[in-house]
Amino acid sequence: METRLRSIVKAVIWNLIGLTVMAVVGLIVTGSLTAGGLMAVINTAIGFTTYVLYERVWSRIGWGRCHG
Template structure:
């Protein structure tokens, strides 16, 4: 089983990568760093929350795990 802290660190790192990518996409699509950045921040906050919940749910699913 994974600790909540590990799940949170994984979620934050994943979302920082997504934030950078979404900022560039937002800038390219809108031509505005402010609008692109705002879109990226909102997307990251939503994604971080969803990812954390998703990972915590999967820690309770026994399917596909091997136990020694």
């Protein structure tokens, strides 16, 4: 089982990568750093929450794990 802290650290790192990518895409699509940044922040907040919940659910599922 994975600790909550590990799940959160993984989610933070993943979301920082996603935030950067989304900000660049938002800037390219809208031409506005403000609009692109806002899109990225909203997307990251939703993605972070979803990812943490997803990881916590999967940490409780034993299917597909090798033991021993």
